[in-house]
Amino acid sequence: MTPVRKLTLVFLTAGLTLGGYAWWHRDEVSTEDAFVEQDVAFLAPRISGQVLEVRVTDNQTVKAGTLLIRLDPQPQKLAVSKAEAGLGQARSKEQEARHALSQFKATLEADRARLSQALAVAQAALAAEQASLARTRSELALARRDANRFRTLAQRKQVSQQQLDQAETRVASLQAQLTSQDAAVAVQNARVHQAEIDLETLTARALQIPVLEARIEEARGQRQAAEVALAEAQLRLADTEIRAPADGTVTHVDTRPGNQVSPATPVAILVSGTPWIEANFKETQLTRVIPGQPAEIRLDRYPDVHFTGHVDSIQPGTGARFSVLPPENATGNFVKVTQRVPVRLVLDSLPEGLSLAPGLSAHVTVHTGDDRH
Known part of the structure; x- marks a missing residue:
């Protein structure tokens, strides 16, 4: 075989091999830009x-x-004790304000009942004195008529001087009684008037109730603030x-x-939760990648272990777009670069005895021809 034919055969064999490999893997996308991820909490x-x-x-x-x-904890314990003392004082102040209002209302009602009764008694006494005065006036009018009649009869010698003296004496007696009863009526009128004034004074005293209620609200606000201060102090103690x-x-x-x-x-870091794989695929590789597709995963830490998983989700944006300093392409010096998009993959199972840690390198192959949905 001539050298030309040998060379042609070599190129033909290589082409067939590459073509067969490409055909065999036509429904796959792979990347080595992949890492193990896990929940990492910075404890501070x-x-x-x-x-x-x-x-x-x-x-x-x-x-x-x-x-x-x-x-x-000692500084926070002292703060809790101080807050407890403040709460105790606030509660006492609120209780005192409530007691003052209750006492004031009770005294007010007792005074109202007492003065109402006094007014009723004074009014009854006034009515009695007025009735007695009216009877005396009637009797006095009758006695004056009798005295006048006896005076006429005495001039005619038809009655004795003694009978005339008795009639005039009765007039004088009733006149004195009338004067006394007039004074008694005036006294009772004064008592009724004073009782009415005292009742009106109660109405003015009742205006203190809103003031006392406002003090209760103020004390309640101070008590609630003290409760919050105690809760905060207890929280700091727990912290x-x-x-x-x-x-x-x-x-x-x-x-x-x-x-x-x-x-x-931070004083420590806690790694927790179930590990997953984050693979950064080129944007051109994601045309047919959807959640649910199966994947093969190999880790550099365990080169002889075959892991299986599936696509869980695809980040709605490139990795560069969510970086701390995203690229600014409006400067006029634009160079197109193929972007990479993070894809989250979940392991189907983790072999017993193996442990994964965040940051481990992985190689991921997603089978885009197998849709589990």
Whole structure:
């Protein structure tokens, strides 16, 4: 065989091989720009304080609620005690305001009943005196007529002087009685008037009720503010304990007893939850990729293990678009670059004894010809 034929045969074999490979993988898209992801929580204190105790070490597995780090609780305990004292004072003040209003209303009602009764008694006495006065006036008028008649008869010597004296004496007696009863009626009128004034005074005193109610509202507001202050102090006291928010593994424990920490500084990292794969495909590869399609996954950490999974979701935007500093293409110096779009893949199962960690490199192949939907 001539060299030309040999060379032609080699190129033909290579072309057939490449064509067969391309045909075989025509329903696949692959990328090595893929990594293991997992829920990563940066644990930081909610309050500033001095670290009293560190109960966890790097790479330690913990359960949700496990105490990891404890700050010195003494300043917060003092704050709670102060808030409790403030709440006690506010409650006492509110109780005193309520008692003052209740006492005032009770006294007001008692005075109203007493003065109403006094007015009724005064009015009854006045009516009695007025009736007695009217009877005396009638008797006096009759006695005067009798005296006049006896005076005429005495001039005619038809009655004795004694009878005339008796008639005039009765007139004088009734006149004195009338004067006395007039004074009694005036006294009773004065008593009735005073009782009416006293009742009107109660109406003015009743205007103090809205003032006392306003004091209760003010005391209630102070009590509610004190309750909030106590709740905040208790929350800060609880925040002296940093606990694991979920099951997982703690790493990067970056503090020691005696250190001063603040809310802006993470003191540990918690890795938790079920791991997933984030694969960054070129935008040109996503034409036929949809959620639910199966995928083959290989990890550099476990090169001999074959993982299977499926497409869970596709990010609605390129990775560059959601970066801290997205590219600005309006400067006039535009160079077209194929963008990559993050695709989230979920593992169907994780072989027993294997553990995944965020950041591990992966190679992902999605079978676009197999739609599970």
